[in-house]
Amino acid sequence: xxxxxxxxxxxxxxxxxxxxxVSLVDLxxxxxxxxxxGHVRVEFTPTFLGCPALEVMKRALEEKVAGLGAExxxxxxxxxxxxxxxxxxAGREKLRAAGFAPPAPREAGxxxxxxxxxxxxxxxxxxxxxxxxxxIFGPTPCRSLRYCESCRQPFEQFKTI
Amino acid sequence: MNELLLGLADDELVIGWRDSEWTGxxxxxxxxxxxxxxxxxxxxxxxxxxxxxxxxxxALAFDRPLDAYRCAPLVELRLLDWAHAIARRWLYxxxxxxxxxxxxxxxDARVAGLAxxxxxxxxxxRMHAEMWRERLADTPxxxxxxxxxxxxxxxxxxxKQREALAARAHRSxxxxxxxxxxxxxxxxxxxxxxxxxxTMVRHSAPAGAQW
Numbered sequence: 001x002x003x004x005x006x007x008x009x010x011x012x013x014x015x016x017x018x019x020x021x022v023s024l025v026d027l028x029x030x031x032x033x034x035x036x037x038g039h040v041r042v043e044f045t046p047t048f049l050g051c052p053a054l055e056v057m058k059r060a061l062e063e064k065v066a067g068l069g070a071e072x073x074x075x076x077x078x079x080x081x082x083x084x085x086x087x088x089x090a091g092r093e094k095l096r097a098a099g100f101a102p103p104a105p106r107e108a109g110x111x112x113x114x115x116x117x118x119x120x121x122x123x124x125x126x127x128x129x130x131x132x133x134x135x136i137f138g139p140t141p142c143r144s145l146r147y148c149e150s151c152r153q154p155f156e157q158f159k160t161i
Numbered sequence: 162m163n164e165l166l167l168g169l170a171d172d173e174l175v176i177g178w179r180d181s182e183w184t185g186x187x188x189x190x191x192x193x194x195x196x197x198x199x200x201x202x203x204x205x206x207x208x209x210x211x212x213x214x215x216x217x218x219x220a221l222a223f224d225r226p227l228d229a230y231r232c233a234p235l236v237e238l239r240l241l242d243w244a245h246a247i248a249r250r251w252l253y254x255x256x257x258x259x260x261x262x263x264x265x266x267x268x269d270a271r272v273a274g275l276a277x278x279x280x281x282x283x284x285x286x287r288m289h290a291e292m293w294r295e296r297l298a299d300t301p302x303x304x305x306x307x308x309x310x311x312x313x314x315x316x317x318x319x320x321k322q323r324e325a326l327a328a329r330a331h332r333s334x335x336x337x338x339x340x341x342x343x344x345x346x347x348x349x350x351x352x353x354x355x356x357x358x359x360t361m362v363r364h365s366a367p368a369g370a371q372w
Binding site: 083 | 285288
């Protein structure tokens with residue numbers, strides 16, 4: 001009989017479809033796993049609602065559960081319970097190592113342009129804080145574009161939501 | 162069917178289509194990226210709200226007759242110059258923030274939770290719109306565009322929310338005459354053309370096609 005731990009371990013092997021250096025567990029998008037009589041109920045929280053990877057993630061979760069010989073029931077929870085603060089410390093480190101600056105911690109209230117322009121955002125390549133916002137938007141909904149004035153490298157910054 | 166939520170979803174779907182029209186032709190590459198990303202988010206919000214309202218989000222989005230859409234005329238307009246495109250983005254986000262804030266207090270926890278999630282993403286759209294508003298504020302083109310679109314923006318919200326919108330946009334409420342044909346409930350001719358385009362694939366595919 002499959003256990004909750006086995007399910008979590010299996011989910012830790014599912015790469016994010018767009019940033020495959022991190023797993024779905026690293027991203028913190030799996031809110032809960034419950035196992036009962038061979039049925040596995042998973043609560044999954046989307047990152048950005050318009051993320052085209054959502055369906056791929058959901059299917060990957062279902063396939064992993066089926067691969068363990070259990071019946072999957074993946075519920076997509078569309079509320080405000082996921083934020084970039086749910087990305088695990090290991091996940092943040094993997095993002096940084098791959099050249100994605102991890103998100104700044106969420107502050108009270110919605111993020112503002114002033115925070116993006118003024119707060120310290122480190123370059124993931126040289127660790128300099130001399131970076132500037134190039135574009136609020138990037139190649140996927142979850143990323144912004146910044147530029148490091150020390151090593152002259154453009155880089156992608158995970159948006160804080 | 163909750164008309165308020167349907168209006169929100171239809172607005173987000175249609176403005177997402179309109180925003181996506183700038184992909185590849187915006188005045189600078191950064192804005193190709195920004196408008197594409199914003200469009201993707203808006204359509205994602207539409208899908209999430211349709212999913213709250215119906216079993217099949219695509220059927221609700223694409224299988225209704227035109228007069229069953231609840232989008233506001235503001236989002237339907239095909240705007241081909243940058244000043245108008247930015248003026249609409251800015252006015253839309255100011256109005257949308259008021260509507261979303263109200264939905265975050267909704268008695269239905271699913272509605273309130275989804276509104277809170279949408280609000281977090283919209284914060285970035287607001288920053289983008291505000292940044293451009295500051296940049297264009299002193300240009301005659303932008304001032305004229307805001308003048309043109311302001312009655313449409315007021316017409317997007319129910320009467321009780323319009324005072325708040327006027328205060329935030331630093332404008333006075335438009336007269337009834339100016340509002341004529343620009344309020345939610347009516348549609349512009351441009352919606353029909355957009356709808357044909359938007360539903361083209363849906364209508365050309367055999368029923369039950371799997372993608």
